[in-house]
Amino acid sequence: MSTAGFIPDFKKILCFFCLLLTGFLLTTEPVAAQKNLPEGRFLSDSIEIGKPFFYALSYLHAPKTEVFFPDTTFSFAPFEIISKKNFTTRTDKRGSLDSTVYQLVSFNVSLGQSLKVPVFVFNGKDCTAFHTITDTIFLRKDNFQGITDTTSLKSEVGLLPLSHEFNFSIFLGVLALTIGVAGSIYWLFGSDIYKQWQLIKLQRRHLEYNRSFNRLLRNAKEREDIKDAEKAIIVWKNYLERLEKKPFATYTTREIMDNMPDDDLATALKNMDGIIYGQVKSKDMDKSLEVLKAGALRLYRNKRKQILEGDLVPEI
Numbered sequence: 001m002s003t004a005g006f007i008p009d010f011k012k013i014l015c016f017f018c019l020l021l022t023g024f025l026l027t028t029e030p031v032a033a034q035k036n037l038p039e040g041r042f043l044s045d046s047i048e049i050g051k052p053f054f055y056a057l058s059y060l061h062a063p064k065t066e067v068f069f070p071d072t073t074f075s076f077a078p079f080e081i082i083s084k085k086n087f088t089t090r091t092d093k094r095g096s097l098d099s100t101v102y103q104l105v106s107f108n109v110s111l112g113q114s115l116k117v118p119v120f121v122f123n124g125k126d127c128t129a130f131h132t133i134t135d136t137i138f139l140r141k142d143n144f145q146g147i148t149d150t151t152s153l154k155s156e157v158g159l160l161p162l163s164h165e166f167n168f169s170i171f172l173g174v175l176a177l178t179i180g181v182a183g184s185i186y187w188l189f190g191s192d193i194y195k196q197w198q199l200i201k202l203q204r205r206h207l208e209y210n211r212s213f214n215r216l217l218r219n220a221k222e223r224e225d226i227k228d229a230e231k232a233i234i235v236w237k238n239y240l241e242r243l244e245k246k247p248f249a250t251y252t253t254r255e256i257m258d259n260m261p262d263d264d265l266a267t268a269l270k271n272m273d274g275i276i277y278g279q280v281k282s283k284d285m286d287k288s289l290e291v292l293k294a295g296a297l298r299l300y301r302n303k304r305k306q307i308l309e310g311d312l313v314p315e316i
Contacts, residue, residue, distance in 0.1 A: 038119040040132030058099040066122040
């Protein structure tokens with residue numbers, strides 16, 4: 001049975017509080033002079049098993065008196081509490097009226113079920129409990145049919161499907177095992193694995209450079225286009241900059257030769273400078289580009305050798 005939500009019968013609650021307010025206003029004796037008890041009553045005369053119903057609790061007291069009503073942790077046996085709703089205190093010269101409505105439910109099969117509830121009055125040091133007069137509510141007969149013949153009972157042997165639940169113990173065990181195995185592999189082979197990864201990245205970038213440089217070299221040969229040659233020089237310098245971690249893209253020919261001493265490379269660079277800056281075509285343009293390509297290949301092989309020998313593990 002669903003017991004969620006607080007959906008009171010507002011007509012019955014309204015009538016109940018009208019009666020309380022009328023009695024409150026007609027009271028002629030000051031509150032300080034009387035010892036009244038809290039009033040508690042069911043807002044219906046009968047109930048059904050498993051269906052919510054309401055119990056109203058009110059207390060008329062002196063304005064300066066501090067009172068406490070039972071909360072949802074209080075035992076309302078034989079009933080179970082679903083929720084409670086507090087109403088604003090009403091105060092005038094006769095006193096203050098506090099009131100609360102509790103939403104209850106019963107699974108008890110007794111025909112008559114009774115309840116009395118305490119209200120706690122704070123007196124400075126401790127609290128004194130004042131109980132309501134016992135109120136009784138009755139179970140509807142058409143909702144409950146007594147069992148007279150137990151021989152007709154049959155056991156329920158059908159299997160009910162169970163929902164799947166995530167097994168955190170197994171998950172944590174597998175996670176710990178995975179971390180342990182990964183840690184062991186890294187401890188034993190981590191250096192070799194990292195070295196191979198660096199070699200793969202080095203080779204991949206060299207292949208990308210070769211594709212771009214060879215395409216521009218081929219266009220420069222076929223078209224004798226100085227612009228293609230100039231683009232090839234830019235690709236070459238950018239590759240060397242990434243390979244050596246030095247600003248080759250901004251180096252002059254002299255600065256490049258300081259970092260890559262080679263007579264053939266120096267001649268090729270000077271020839272390319274004359275072609276690019278002088279805008280004069282030369283039959284040696286493709287040969288000079290081949291020399292530059294060979295120089296980059298030597299640097300690549302040297303870097304690969306350093307990684308394999310463990311002399312250098314570059315961040316590429």
